[in-house]
Structures are given as C-alpha cells and as structure tokens.
Amino acid sequence: MSEQKAEQVVVEARGLVKYFPVYSKGVVLKKRVGFVHAVDNISFQIRKGETLALVGESGCGKTTTAKVMLDLEHPDAGQALFEGQELFSTLKKGSRAEKMAIRRKMQLVFQNPYGSLDPRMTVYDIISEPFEIHRHIPRSEWKERVYELLRIVGLEEYHAERYPHEFSGGQRQRICIARALAVDPKFIVADEPVSSLDVSIRAQILNLLVDLQKQKDLSYLYISHDLSSVRQISHRVAVMYLGEIVEEAPTDELFRKPVHPYTQALISAVPIPDPATKVQRIILPGEVPSPINPPGGCRFHPRCPYATDICSEKKPEYEKIAEDHYVACHWWKKFY
Amino acid sequence: MGEVKLGDVLLEVQGLRTYFFTEAGIVKAVDDISYYVKKGESVGLVGESGSGKTVSALSVMRIVPKPGRILQGSVKFEGEDLLLKGESEMRKMRGTKLAMIFQDPTSSLNPVFSVESQLTEIIRQHQDVTKEEARDRAKKLLEVVGIPEAEKRLSEYPHQFSGGMKQRICIARALALEPELLFGDEPTTNLDVTIQAQVLELLKKLQKDMNMSLVMITHDMGIIADMTQRVVVLYAGRVAEVSRTYDLYKRPKHPYTEALLGAVPRLDKRKVLDVIPGNIPNLIDPPSGCRYHPRCKYMTDICKEKVPTLEETEDGHLVACHHWRELTLRAEE
Numbered sequence: 001m002s003e004q005k006a007e008q009v010v011v012e013a014r015g016l017v018k019y020f021p022v023y024s025k026g027v028v029l030k031k032r033v034g035f036v037h038a039v040d041n042i043s044f045q046i047r048k049g050e051t052l053a054l055v056g057e058s059g060c061g062k063t064t065t066a067k068v069m070l071d072l073e074h075p076d077a078g079q080a081l082f083e084g085q086e087l088f089s090t091l092k093k094g095s096r097a098e099k100m101a102i103r104r105k106m107q108l109v110f111q112n113p114y115g116s117l118d119p120r121m122t123v124y125d126i127i128s129e130p131f132e133i134h135r136h137i138p139r140s141e142w143k144e145r146v147y148e149l150l151r152i153v154g155l156e157e158y159h160a161e162r163y164p165h166e167f168s169g170g171q172r173q174r175i176c177i178a179r180a181l182a183v184d185p186k187f188i189v190a191d192e193p194v195s196s197l198d199v200s201i202r203a204q205i206l207n208l209l210v211d212l213q214k215q216k217d218l219s220y221l222y223i224s225h226d227l228s229s230v231r232q233i234s235h236r237v238a239v240m241y242l243g244e245i246v247e248e249a250p251t252d253e254l255f256r257k258p259v260h261p262y263t264q265a266l267i268s269a270v271p272i273p274d275p276a277t278k279v280q281r282i283i284l285p286g287e288v289p290s291p292i293n294p295p296g297g298c299r300f301h302p303r304c305p306y307a308t309d310i311c312s313e314k315k316p317e318y319e320k321i322a323e324d325h326y327v328a329c330h331w332w333k334k335f336y
Numbered sequence: 337m338g339e340v341k342l343g344d345v346l347l348e349v350q351g352l353r354t355y356f357f358t359e360a361g362i363v364k365a366v367d368d369i370s371y372y373v374k375k376g377e378s379v380g381l382v383g384e385s386g387s388g389k390t391v392s393a394l395s396v397m398r399i400v401p402k403p404g405r406i407l408q409g410s411v412k413f414e415g416e417d418l419l420l421k422g423e424s425e426m427r428k429m430r431g432t433k434l435a436m437i438f439q440d441p442t443s444s445l446n447p448v449f450s451v452e453s454q455l456t457e458i459i460r461q462h463q464d465v466t467k468e469e470a471r472d473r474a475k476k477l478l479e480v481v482g483i484p485e486a487e488k489r490l491s492e493y494p495h496q497f498s499g500g501m502k503q504r505i506c507i508a509r510a511l512a513l514e515p516e517l518l519f520g521d522e523p524t525t526n527l528d529v530t531i532q533a534q535v536l537e538l539l540k541k542l543q544k545d546m547n548m549s550l551v552m553i554t555h556d557m558g559i560i561a562d563m564t565q566r567v568v569v570l571y572a573g574r575v576a577e578v579s580r581t582y583d584l585y586k587r588p589k590h591p592y593t594e595a596l597l598g599a600v601p602r603l604d605k606r607k608v609l610d611v612i613p614g615n616i617p618n619l620i621d622p623p624s625g626c627r628y629h630p631r632c633k634y635m636t637d638i639c640k641e642k643v644p645t646l647e648e649t650e651d652g653h654l655v656a657c658h659h660w661r662e663l664t665l666r667a668e669e
Contacts, residue, residue, distance in 0.1 A: 057529065198384040199384055200595065200596065201615070201616075203601070204612075206601070207609055225528065225529065227603055228558070228600070228603045229601045231606055232601040232606060232607070251606075255603065255604075266529060268533075269533035271556065271561060271562040272562075272602065272603060273556075273585065273600050274604075276582065281533055283530075283533055283534055284530045
C-alpha cells in the first residue's frame, strides 16, 4: 500500500497466528499430538469506510481470524492495530479506561441472530446494555438514543418493548446491528451476517450494511463463504485457504481476473443465476486437507491443476503483483 | 404447454393440499400446488423457507411427518395415483421408482451402521440377491458416485466421511435401485462451493446416464439456472409461476419472480440489490387473495380479495397474478 493512504488505515493485522492444540484420545493421560493451524501468519489492512471481505471454505480459518481480531481468541503471535494502537498489549497492560476505549472501537455481528440475542431481555435492554457498560451516554438520553438506533436499522420505536422471539430472522439481525452501533464503533466484524436469512431478506440486510457504512464511515471485515454477496458489499477481498491468505485484490479485479488457481476454482464453482451465462467450471479434485498436518510447500498443491515439483517443496512468497493485489503462487505470472 | 405429449409425463401433481395441524393452528404449508415432471426432465422447485417446496416433495413420497396430513389432490406417477396407494405399496415404490436426497447428509445416514449395511439394506429389501451380490453392487455404487477406495470405505461408518462424501453416499443410496424420479432437497446447501460444484456435476452426469427425472428443490437461483430445464416458483404454499428456465430469467411474468431475481446478488456483476419489503407470511393465517399482495409493488384492490388462478401466457408461462397482462416486468439484462 502506498504511503499517502497509510493514514487512512483504521485496522491492521500483522502476522496473526493462532494454533489450537489437538490431544490424543484417552481419559487420564492426554498427549498433545499436534496443532490445528487455524490462522497462520495473516496480515491485512482495512481503511476508513472500507469493507475487506475474507472468503474461503469451511475450516479455512476465517472465523478464527475474526475472533482473534477482537481478542475473543488470544493469538499465539502477531499484532492487531486499531488506529495505530496495538490491541493485545493494550488489553493486557493498559488502564481500564484505555481498555474500554479500544473495545468501543470494534463490534461484532454474528451469523445466527437466533443465538446471539438474549431471549429474556427486551430489545430496549439489549440495545442499551452497551450504554450500561461503556457509560458514554448519560442515562437521561438512553431512551432517545435507543429509538434513534432502531430507526437507523429500519425498525420502529414500539419494537423496543418487545422480546427477540417476536421478531423474524431479518428483524433480529437488524437488532444485532443496532446493538453493534450503540457504542459508535469504527470497525465492525460481520461474520456471515446474511447466511441464515432467506434470499428476499438478505438483500435488505446487505443494503442496510452498505447504507450504514456510507453514513458513518465504518470499516467492515465481512466474513463469508458466499462469493455473490461478497461481490456486492466489499471493496477488497482476501481469499483464505488452510489458514493462509493466498490472494488479496480489489473486488472487481479479483472477480475479473483471479490469479491464484484456488481463487479461479472458487469463483468458477459459484452457479450464476442466469441460464444464458455458461461458465467453464474448474472442478477441484479431492477436499480441503486437514489443517492439523497441512501439506508442505504451497498448501494448495495437492489439489492444484497446475502444480509442479517446486510447489510441493517451496512455500510461495506472498508477492505484490499490482496496486493492492497480492498473490502467493509460484506461477502467478502464468495467470496474470 | 404446447409441447407436452401425453405419456411423456412421469409425475403429475394436481391440486395438492398438505396442512400441518399444530397447537398454534393449521399451517397451510402446501395449499393447492400443481406441477408435472416429464421423463428425463429436470425441474426446479424454487422458493424461500415456508414456500412449500420441501413439503410438496414429502407429500409425493408420502413421508409427510406428523402433525402434517395430505388433505386433497392427486399425485399421478406413471398414471397411477400415489395418494390412493396403501403403505406397503408405497414402500415398494420408494427407492425403486422414487427416491429423495436431503439437505443434511449427516442426519440422513444412520451413525451406528456401516456404509455397506446402509447401502445393501435397500438393495436386499427390494431385490432377491445374496449378501455378496449386494456388497458388489454397493461397491460399484460408491465408485459411480466417485468415492475412492470403495472396497475399503464400504466397511467404514458415516462419521469417517466428510460432508461432501456423505452426500455422495446419500446419492449412492438413493440411486441404488435406479429410480425414475429423484428429488434433491437442497442437496448442496450444507456443502462448500467447490464441493457443491463436484456434487452438482455428479448429479448432472448421473441423471443423463440413467435418463432419470430430477426435481431440484432449492432457494439458490444459480443452481436452478445451472441444473434445470423448467422451474416452478413457489410462494407461501402456492405456485406463483411455471416456465422454462431460460424464459423465467429473461422474461419473468410474476412480480415475485421479478423481485426474487432482483434481490439475488450476482458474481458476474455488481448491482444495486432490489429489496422485497416485509417478511415471509405466516402460513397459519396467510394473507387473503394473492398471498404475495402485502409485499407486491403492483398490488391493487383485487389482489387482496381474489385468489389468482394459474393462467397460461402466450409464450408458455403459467402465472398466478391478476395483473400479468398489464405488467411489463424488468428482467436482468
């Protein structure tokens, strides 16, 4: 990334690593037999008002990355910077005020709006709970602020007195978004926010996220396996495979000319809702290998149609091939 | 539609009504649904949750769970009404004539039996073959659906397979007796995209090789475009539109189809997503008249009062809308 843009960077991840230990079976003596390489040396930047999408198949580590970014999982190595301030050391050593301040900058919207709202709290309690914790708004203004948040996400004032079970999935997701906005965050992680919703409701929530971003200059880390929604909502896309980012590029460029063979296969695998468009599908052989013992060299080589000897021996560099476009592949020149 | 020749039709569903009698009230899950499937044809049943797509398939298979009941209609398969058959006759038909694969392969395989016993069970249940013959057939089936090392994997249990592999086993089991009609109820929804591509290609190939009819049940307009020749669009337990797949995407006739196509994000281009306002209706107390009217932007008074009937348009669509004649709906360019 060029220097003049650096000041706009709101969120930055530097070399994040998260391994989960795996234990052998056994009741008394459990031996550690290996590690799940969930997130393996990941770096990215998100600018102000920008959406970075993290895509990949199940088990590639995208949700773990999100959790690490919010310190819901503590990383084994790496740094996360919020407007230049390092998250993990602040949370460890900082004063309470500092901790609260950095926490307020980030929020999370989950995949399942049925599991992420407390069924015994009213919508008012849910949305005002962050006020209780952060105390950034005087109590006298809470009510007005809750109503305002409800209006922003497209709900009505009278919804405040209701309980989550009275709402449909799309409405619940709106409540989750309102709760996330309650602390005026700079950065929102949206982990598959529309995956559990019906098609006609998905468009509502995606449009809402885009509108809010424009109004409030929010930065999003949008995590999804659904490439079509990624195309709509994100500015840049990072593709993950087995705990690593294999390609990162501006959205249009990535979909127009994907460079990494995995990105190519992933994009070609998505059915296009138009019978007149016939895509040549690249069918990958086999399945994603186990992240406990990931393949050596390039992790994608056992499934890659273009793999050669070097791919199984040497790990490819994560190279910059154009402005904002990075790829980890020995043969990227062949595809670019 | 003009091109249909008599005898060509394998399955014909007429005026099917399946309700669920719950404590909260009667859920009219399938409320007067009609469609047909020809031999060797693949038809898509598309709709959102609660549109009745799965329940209509379960009704054809006669496996509607309680408290659901089929109240009305006929399901003609090769000319015979399945709804008039006894349970023992139906048991003989399931697997040999009709089969179904479900969304979640994990819960549709029994965890305590080996793959071999789950595959040979259906073969030996219906055909008089020895254990060894059945085992051979099971092995061949695994090879057909692309599971490597079939011999070794026969003796393994479902938990030893990945999601995509489990779905392949389900497909193998459904195809064991070469049925004439296969229902795929969101068979790839739980799978990753690259695995979904593998399974869809497999289904396409098998359907062609076996000259089988396929009913694809899904909410994914992309899969419909890719896999089917004809589409039945369902909304809140009723048919909204039936058309050839190509025409549906180019010239939708029902406002719901138009809205649905507009709301789907696309990979090949960025666009402003159209929003369908409101929510999917509650089927205990569905809206009067046309069930789509509270969300429809072309709604007039008649839509609230009168249930629209399926009418045939000049270009061969069937559409249930009072206003299809006046409307020129926008299709994707």
